[in-house]
Amino acid sequence: NAGVTQTPKFQVLKTGQSMTLQCAQDMNHEYMSWYRQDPGMGLRLIHYSVGAGITDQGEVPNGYNVSRSTTEDFPLRLLSAAPSQTSVYFCASSYVTNTEAFFGQGTRLTVV
């Protein structure tokens, strides 16, 4: 059972480049979300999805897009990378609300 799988684990981008962070889960969870973790800021919600075809913004959505075409996958797109997007990104999934979220191993992104 792989759980939540994120790729890549590390990425360096130049300012203005775009890329997609991949997230896949094999637990048939309805809820999926993306967080970023910055020193001294804790984990902050970027976007979330309550099921295939349904997405919405979290606390810090600017500069990011998401889509949810299947239950398993929830990619995060950086449209035009900025140094302020240097962070560690975590994807999480859960069966229903009010239950524990399972996190991926994270993607460490550096924008230069």
Add this chain to the structure above:
Amino acid sequence: EDQVTQSPEALRLQEGESSSLNCSYTVSGLRGLFWYRQDPGKGPEFLFTLYSAGEEKEKERLKATLTKKESFLHITAPKPEDSATYLCAVQAMTNNAGNMLTFGGGTRLMVKP
């Protein structure tokens, strides 16, 4: 606005020296309070969920408790392998953002042999 504050930011213990980590929260109706453990370079790993004041949960050397304003993670006779960052998060009743969690900044625990 939901807020979570964890203290201390860092805690150094000798092996076997018991202590407690604090998580203070303000939330518009608590749906659940979650404790996670995070090792360097890894994603958070679920430990406990607490739903109402007075509730307690235990797992090995860890015990989590909940009041209306705070939660404690008690560590009894810690071992070096308990060294990690412990994260506290809350989910509000009024939160329609799926399973959105509001996290604290974490407590970095170091247990020396």
